[in-house]
Structures are given as C-alpha cells and as structure tokens.
Amino acid sequence: MRISITNFTKTFGDTTVIKDMSLEIESGEMLALLGPSGCGKSTTLFSICGIHRMNAGRLRFGDKDVTKRPPQERNVGVVFQNYALYPHMDVHANIAFPLKVRKEPRAEIDRKVLEIAALVHIEELLQRKPSQLSGGQQQRVALARALVRKPDILLLDEPLANLDAKLRLEMRSEIRRIQQQTGITAVLVTHDQVEAMSMCDRIALMNKGDIVQVCKPKEMYDNPASDFVAGFLGNPPIAFLDGIANDGEIRLANSEVALRLPSNVIDLSNGTQLRLGIRPEFFQPENDMKVTGKVSFVETQGREDLFDVTLTNGAVLRSIQSRGGDIKLGDEVTWGISREHILAFGPGGERL
Amino acid sequence: MKHNFRNWPVLLVLFIFSLPLLIMLTFLVVDTFTTKVPGTLVPNAFTLHHFRFLWTDLDDGRWGIYGVTLNTFIFAASTAAVVTAISVMAGYALSRLSFPARGFFLGSLIVLHAFPTVTLIIAIFLILQILGLYNTLIGVIIVKTALELPFGIWVMKGFYDTVPWEIEMAGVQDGASRFTVWWKLILPQVQPGLMAILIFSFLSGWSEFVLPMVLNPGTDAQVLSTYLATLLLDTNTNSDFNLISAVGLFYALPVVIIYLIFQNKLMNIYGGGTKG
Secondary structure (H helix, E strand, O other): OOEEEEEEEEEEOOEEEEEEEEEEEOOOOEEEEEOOOOOOHHHHHHHHHOOOOOOEEEEEEOOEEOOOOOHHHOOEEEEOOOOOOOOOOOHHHHHHHHHHHOOOOHHHHHHHHHHHHHHOOOHHHOOOOHHHOOHHHHHHHHHHHHHOOOOOEEEEEOOOOOOOHHHHHHHHHHHHHHHHHHOOEEEEEEOOHHHHHHHOOEEEEEEOOEEEEEEOHHHHHHOOOEHHHHHHOOOOOOEEEEEEEEOOEEEEOOOOOEEEOOHHHOOOOOOOEEEEEEOHHHEEOOOOEEEEEEEEEEEEOOOEEEEEEEEOOOOEEEEEEEEOEOOOOOOEEEEEEOHHHOEEEOOOOEEO | OOOOOOOHHHHHHHHHHHHHHHHHHHHHHHHHHEEOOOOOOOOOEEOOHHHHHHOOOOOOOOOOHHHHHHHHHHHHHHHHHHHHHHHHHHHHHHHHOOOOOHHHHHHHHHHHHHOOHHHHHHHHHHHHHHHOOOOOHHHHHHHHHHHHHHHHHHHHHHHHHOOOHHHHHHHHHOOOOHHHHHHHHHHHHHHHHHHHHHHHHHHHHHOOOHHHHHHOOOOOOOOHHHHHHHHHHOOOOOOOHHHHHHHHHHHHHHHHHHHHHHHHHHHHHHHOOOOO
C-alpha cells in the first residue's frame, strides 16, 4: 500500500527532530531510510506506525488518512531492533498473538501460524521459547509475527544490527525474499549503506531531520546530490580534494598541483571554491590524469588492497586495487584519476 | 571444585556470631516441649502441657487461639492482596505513563517509604475515630495497607523499569489495547516482583504489632501479636513463660514455613528484576 507523508514535523520537548518532511513510498516498494545516528530515521519510522504522534503534517496509507489513528488501527507490522519477542510465550504463541487479539478462531490461527512459519523457515521451532533461539531465529520469528496478520505495511528498525556478520548476509537476502514474495510495502531503517543499497528498491538518505536525496541505490551512488550523500555511500569511502577553479582547471589548496576539471563543470568562473570527490575505484595506476603522493596506509582486504595516498598538500586520496602490486607503506606513487568520473561540489556541498 | 580460599574459617566466624541467636531459638523450642526445675537449665521431662491453648480455652470469654489466628490471617491476607493489587497498577503507571506531577509522586514515595510511621499514629487514631473504624479490623487493614504501599509501589516500579519498551510497542502494533498489553504481556514479565510483594506484605502484616495494639486494642478482633502481648501482661496466667513461648512458636511457625518455601522469590526484591 502506498505511503505518503506530507509536511511531517516532529518535536520532542524543545528539540525539533524532523521539520517539514515529505516522502512518497510506492506500493510494493522496499524503501530504506538511511542516515547517521540521530538523523531522525527511527523517529520517522515510529511515526509511520503510530508509536510517535506527528506534531504537524499528514500521513496517508493509500487513500486513507491515518494521521490521527492509534497504532492498533493502522495495520502495520513492525520488526524491532531487539526483536521484542514476548519472552514468556513460545514461538507459536508469539506469532499467534496478533491473531488472538483479533479473536480469530483457533483453527484459523493455527493454519495461519503454520503458513507464515513455513514462509520464514521456522516450522521446527514453534514449541521453543525465545530464549532458546539464536539471533537469526529470533529475527525470523519477529518477521513472522509482524507478517502473520497480513499488514498493509512492514516496518523494519535496524533489523540486522544485532546479528553477526555472516548471519547478516543471510538475513539480508532472506528479508528481501520474504518482502518480494509477499509483495508488501516495506520501510527499512538502517545506518548501514551496504544494507540499504543491497536490500532496497530506493533509498531516502536523511541528515539532521531532512531528506537529502531519494532515488535508486545505483543512481544515488553514481549521481549524489551533495558531498554528504557522496561521502555516506561507498565503502571504502570517497575522498575529497578542496581547491579553486582556474581556467578549466582546479588549483588544489596549499599546493602548485593543478588538475583538469571534468567536462560538465569546465566553464566555471575563475576563483570559484570547489570540492572534488574521487571514488577509490577511479584512482588507479593506469588512468591518465596523474598525481603524485606517498602511500600512507595499506589495508589488505583479501581480494583487494586499499591504499591511502597523501598528496604534497596533505590531502588524502584512496585507491582500491586488485592484489598483486608490491607497494609498501611510504612508497612514492604516481597514479591517475579518471577525469570524467570526478564529482564536483560547490562550497556549500551542493553538486555542480 | 577448587576454591581460592578455604570455607571453614568463614563458617566458623559466622557460627560464632550467630550463636546467641541460635541459643535463643533452641531454648524457645526446647522450653515449649519440656518442664524444668526452677533454677536449672537442663530440662527434665517432655510435656505438651504448654500447648494446651491449642485444645482448651485459656479463660474468661476471650477468643480462642483459632479465632485470633483467623483474624491475623484475614488481616495479613487482605493487606497483602490490596497492597499487591494497587502496587502492580501504580508501579506500572509510574514507570510507563506520563501524567501530571509524576515527579512529585515518585519523590513522595521515597519520603513516605523512609517516614517513621509511628509519628503518624496519633493522627491516624483521630481519623479512625472520626470515621468510626477505631477498634475494628477493617480500620487496621486500611492503615497497614496504606503504610505498606510506598514500598510495594517502589519495588514494582523497579521491576517494570526492567521490561523493555519494545515489548509494549510490539504489543500495541500487534493490535492489542494498552490494557491487554499490560495484562497479557507486561504483567507476566514482572511476576517475580508481584510474588515477592505478595509474600512480603503478607509476612509484614502477620508480624505487625504496633498498629493493632494502638488502633484495635479491644478483645473483639485481636491478632496474634496483641494476643501474645496480653498474655505477657495478664495476671491470670501468672506470666507462664513456657505458655508464652509456646504461643510465640505457634505464631512464628507460618513465617518460617512461608520463608522457607518462598525464599528465592523474596530475594527477588533485592535482586531488582527478572533475569536475562
């Protein structure tokens, strides 16, 4: 079901967490609310499900205005970060609880519980207590409980934060599979860009209570709206060079080095403050626009090596290369930047 | 299993310090079942004579021991029931709901808990007299309940504080009303606290002496503690100390039994919440 938030404002006491935010989530879509901690993404999530009251603005599910509806009437399934399973009930009773509250007949409840247990692959765990389950199993139970009454919307609050690295990979694809199989509209809150990019159809990147950019993961990575977005997406992260535009080139701060600007910003007036973003995959030995610097950090990641290269003015570029070179810490290297892949930002961080 | 220190020195010290208590308790039990020649310590014969209050009326139209015991039970049980019922609700409200003057209530709870209640006794006496509840069991129950409540509420609030918010939010999301959430999801989590309050206030009511003595001095609805006190002062029984000991043992026995059965649950009060 389509979710539309218009002019949403949320304050706690005197602090305004979210101001005048608007967001449309398409039916059947999985959207990630991504952002650093404290940016208001969980607040937004809890306002959608009704735990927080909106101070201003409207919230609609489909054509229905639910702004003033209590959480019980919204038909939203929520998976909490710590799963919030009911510790005194076994798995069956946990999943059956939303149906019991609605006073559905027993046989019906049993049928639905078994059906949803099969979907999330926990049929053999139904008699266990939550304390007898592993993190990944608890996660599946929480998903089953959220989905069993066929909610219009599924909300996931940092669902993978409490899992170890291997389980996280597994549950990432599991959650996506379940979401696609049920065709439910889902909102995922996370601070992990990899999670957001790999699981979701679209990402809404938030910063300080504002949505900075909403688009498809690939588009956001290739075409960030600001240096904040560029810096938030990508691992290893993008590197920035500050400088001043001069005759189609950029003169880097505190140095004599000048680099050709990418063709889309080549006609900037002289003296404009600039910020260039260069992703590690576009700073490679074979590229033609050479810069020289000293290797200041080497990190082996298995398949690839990650290098930090400090330029003469102190700025740092990152490069990620497949293994094989015998480059050591302290070596002087001259590598090239792929000119057309440079992202240029203005002094306020906006994309040029 | 290897210990990093030896047990017996600790046990020895504990034993020495507990010795006076142990001797007193031993003699309490021994005295009630034996006779002695005055002036000696070693008993010379076994007898059940001191327990005659169990099968004969002692004297003068006073309630028999069973009536008094029933009164004590009614007193302790209703105090425990009311204290527990109010504590589980008030504790939840203080822990979870935001209402006007919440801070004030929390503060006064602590003050009331620490308040020397004896200083209130004259005011309470006057109030009960105005209400016509002086010299009735109901009156004492109400007063005792009121005085036990701050402790109960405070402990229950502590238990509620350990229950994660998310459980409640999950319940609300699952479509349950706040009341259902409390009754079906939260209350089972604080059950150890509930049991502890129930037992604790029952024991406290069972052993209460000052309130019944001052507010219910008549002989119509005596409780065991005041019954024991009147025995001590009574000239008819010629201060039969063995009889008094026997009544004392009879009075203390339920406390010991309840404590033995429920000691784990009682310890929860000091553990402060459910375990992981």
